[in-house]
Amino acid sequence: MNLGDKLLKLRKEAKLSQENVAEILGVTRQTVSNWELNQTTPDLEQAKELSKIYKISLDELVENDVKTILTEKVSNVEKLSGIIIKILKGIGILILIYIIFIIIAIILFTVVRKESNQSGIKSATLTCSIENNEYVISIGDDKHFECFNCNKEMNTYLKDITDWANIEHSVVNVRKYFTDNGGTCD
Numbered sequence: 076m077n078l079g080d081k082l083l084k085l086r087k088e089a090k091l092s093q094e095n096v097a098e099i100l101g102v103t104r105q106t107v108s109n110w111e112l113n114q115t116t117p118d119l120e121q122a123k124e125l126s127k128i129y130k131i132s133l134d135e136l137v138e139n140d141v142k143t144i145l146t147e148k149v150s151n152v153e154k155l156s157g158i159i160i161k162i163l164k165g166i167g168i169l170i171l172i173y174i175i176f177i178i179i180a181i182i183l184f185t186v187v188r189k190e191s192n193q194s195g196i197k198s199a200t201l202t203c204s205i206e207n208n209e210y211v212i213s214i215g216d217d218k219h220f221e222c223f224n225c226n227k228e229m230n231t232y233l234k235d236i237t238d239w240a241n242i243e244h245s246v247v248n249v250r251k252y253f254t255d256n257g258g259t260c261d
Contacts, residue, residue: 204253
């Protein structure tokens with residue numbers, strides 16, 4: 076509906092004549108008639124006064140559909156916020172999966188490392204000799220070490236080459252020490 080038709084309809088609903096409206100606004104009856112015939116339009120001040128006379132908002136008078144505009148804007152904001160929420164949920168799920176993988180990796184790494192560090196042998200006793208001197212060496216994974224007949228220097232060196240987590244490796248090291256120094260181990 077155009078502005079002229081709207082003004083005509085509102086004036087009739089208010090049971091006013093063109094002369095009544097013209098008198099209230101301080102314009103001629105012909106001016107009101109021209110508005111209703113869409114030959115001219117009221118200026119902003121006159122339009123504000125008309126909205127007061129007919130007890131409607133200026134937006135309603137000129138059919139400025141603010142409600143639709145606001146509804147569209149709110150709808151767009153809701154759509155955008157929905158997309159953002161979906162993105163944030165996706166990121167949250169990815170972070171959660173990443174944390175779970177890290178926890179699993181840590182658990183697997185510690186279990187595999189413990190298994191790889193432990194050989195089947197928990198302790199060993201070797202009888203070794205150098206220059207007709209016999210030595211009995213006892214090694215355990217509980218950090219047990221004894222060397223019967225060893226002097227202080229030999230005892231310290233053999234302890235240093237002992238791998239408490241891998242007794243088999245320690246046995247190899249002790250045998251190598253004795254063979255390198257002209258001795259034997261059984």
